[in-house]
Amino acid sequence: MxxxxxxxxxxxxxxxxxxxxxxxxxxxxxxxxxxxxxxxxxxxxxxxxxxxxxxxxxxxxxxxxxxxxxxxxxxxxLMPSDIVGTEILETDHETGERFFKFQKGPVFxxxxxxxxxxxxxxxxxxxxxxxxxxxxxxxxxxxxxxxxxxxxxxxxxxxxxxxxxxxxxxxxxxxxxxxxxxxxxxxxxxxxxxRTTGNDHNKLSxxxxxxxxxxxxxxxRSVTASNELLVYAAGLARATRPDKHQGEQDENVNEQTNEPCQSVNEHVRWGAGPRAGQALILCAKARALMLGRYAITVTDIRFVAPAVLRHRILVNFQAEALNITPDNIIDDLLAFVAVPTSPLQ
Missing domain, CATH: 3.40.50.300 (P-loop containing nucleotide triphosphate hydrolases)
Incomplete structure (x- = not known):
C-alpha cells in the first residue's frame, strides 16, 4: 500500500x-x-x-x-434460528416440485x-x-x-x-x-x-x-511490535493465572523481585488464556495506528489491558465476598509486572 x-x-x-x-x-x-x-x-x-x-x-x-x-x-x-436462519419449504412454480431453501438470519x-x-x-x-x-x-x-x-x-x-x-x-x-x-x-x-430535548437532529455520514x-x-497487522513488548504482553496474560494453573516452565513471579503476585494467587480462580496475549498486541497495534504510529509502545498495551483482560479473569468466592473485581486485579498486575526497558515506550 x-x-x-x-x-x-x-x-x-x-x-x-x-x-x-x-x-x-x-x-x-x-x-x-x-x-x-x-x-x-x-x-x-x-x-x-x-x-x-x-x-x-x-x-x-x-x-x-x-x-x-x-x-x-x-x-x-429468542431461538437460535432467529439469529442463524432456518429452512423454509418452497415450491417451484414451473415444475411444481417442493424443496427446502435456507433463509439466512440476521447474522449474515x-x-x-x-x-x-x-x-x-x-x-x-x-x-x-x-x-x-x-x-x-x-x-x-x-x-x-x-x-x-x-x-x-x-x-x-x-x-x-x-x-x-x-x-x-x-x-x-x-x-x-x-x-x-x-x-x-x-x-x-x-x-x-x-441535545435530546431540542429540534436539532444530527445525521451521521x-x-x-x-x-x-x-x-x-x-x-x-503490519505495525511493529518489539520482542520486549511481546514478552511484556505475554507476561501480563500469564500473570493473571494463579500458580497452580501456570505451565511447567515458569511461575507467576515478578522477574525483579522473584515473588508471585499475591492478589492473583489469593483471589483469582481462573486466569486469561493465550488469546489474551494475542488481543493485547493486536489492540495495542490498532491504537498505535489510530495515533499515527507504526510501532507500539508500553502505553498502548497498558491502555487496552483493562478492556482486554477483565472478562478473562474469573475471581473466586473470597474475592466476591471482599468486593474485589477483575479490574482491581488488573490494577495490581499493571503495577506488578515489570515494564520492559525498551526504547519504544
Whole structure:
C-alpha cells in the first residue's frame, strides 16, 4: 500500500471519531476502544446499566461505516434460528416440485448488534459462538460463509440485575474487548439533555467502506511490535493465572523481585488464556495506528489491558465476598509486572 493511500485511510479513521461525537456526548475512551476492536478484527462487548447510550453508541458506529448492519434484541424467548436462519419449504412454480431453501438470519451481515445479549438463555447465546470464532455458519450439513468484515458488537446489563443469563467463559473469550460504560459527568449530562430535548437532529455520514476497513485491518497487522513488548504482553496474560494453573516452565513471579503476585494467587480462580496475549498486541497495534504510529509502545498495551483482560479473569468466592473485581486485579498486575526497558515506550 502506498503512503498516500495510508494517509487517506488514517484521515478517514480520525473522521469516524469526530462523526460519532455528533450524537454521543463524551465517552471518548469508549469510542476509541470500540474502534480499536473493529481495527483488530475482533468482537466487542459493552456493559452498563440501562440508559447509558450503549445501543446508540454501537448503532452510531455502524452508521459511520458503509457496512450492512442488523440488530437483534435478545429476549428470553429468542431461538437460535432467529439469529442463524432456518429452512423454509418452497415450491417451484414451473415444475411444481417442493424443496427446502435456507433463509439466512440476521447474522449474515457486516455488523451485528446483539442488544442485551445476556437477556436470552445459553442455548441461543451459543448460536453466535461459531459465527464469532469461525466467521461462518453450519446448518443442515451445509456451511455458509459470513460477509467480510464481520463484527459482533454486543451490549449487556450488569449480571446483578434480574432476568439476566451470564455469558459462559468460552463465549466471553471470543470478545476481544469488554468495555464498561459508566455514568456521564454533570456537564456531559447537561449537554445530553440539551441535545435530546431540542429540534436539532444530527445525521451521521458513512465514512469508511468495507474495503477501507479490511485495508486498515491489514495495516494494523503490519505495525511493529518489539520482542520486549511481546514478552511484556505475554507476561501480563500469564500473570493473571494463579500458580497452580501456570505451565511447567515458569511461575507467576515478578522477574525483579522473584515473588508471585499475591492478589492473583489469593483471589483469582481462573486466569486469561493465550488469546489474551494475542488481543493485547493486536489492540495495542490498532491504537498505535489510530495515533499515527507504526510501532507500539508500553502505553498502548497498558491502555487496552483493562478492556482486554477483565472478562478473562474469573475471581473466586473470597474475592466476591471482599468486593474485589477483575479490574482491581488488573490494577495490581499493571503495577506488578515489570515494564520492559525498551526504547519504544
Amino acid at each position: 502506498q503512503e498516500q493511500q495510508i494517509t487517506v485511510l488514517l484521515d478517514k479513521l480520525s473522521q469516524v471519531s469526530d462523526e460519532i461525537a455528533k450524537v454521543i456526548v463524551g465517552q471518548q475512551d469508549i469510542i476509541d476502544e470500540l474502534l480499536i476492536s473493529v481495527l483488530a478484527g475482533g468482537h466487542c462487548l459493552l456493559e452498563g446499566v440501562p440508559g447509558l447510550a450503549k445501543t446508540l453508541m454501537v448503532s452510531s458506529l455502524a452508521k459511520t461505516l458503509a457496512l450492512d448492519f442488523k440488530r437483534v434484541q435478545f429476549t428470553p424467548d 451481515t457486516h455488523i451485528l448488534l446483539a442488544d442485551e445479549i445476556n437477556r436470552t438463555p445459553p442455548k441461543t447465546q451459543a448460536a453466535l459462538l461459531e459465527a464469532m470464532q469461525e466467521r461462518r455458519i453450519s446448518y443442515a450439513g451445509t456451511t455458509y460463509d459470513l460477509p467480510k468484515p464481520f463484527f459482533v458488537l454486543a451490549t449487556q446489563n450488569p449480571v446483578e440485575q434480574a432476568g439476566t443469563y451470564p455469558l459462559p467463559e468460552a463465549q466471553l473469550d471470543r470478545f476481544v474487548m469488554f468495555i464498561r460504560v459508566g455514568y456521564p459527568t454533570e456537564q456531559e449530562e447537561i449537554e445530553i439533555i440539551k 458513512a465514512i469508511l467502506s468495507a474495503d477501507d476497513i479490511i485495508a486498515l485491518q491489514n495495516l494494523v
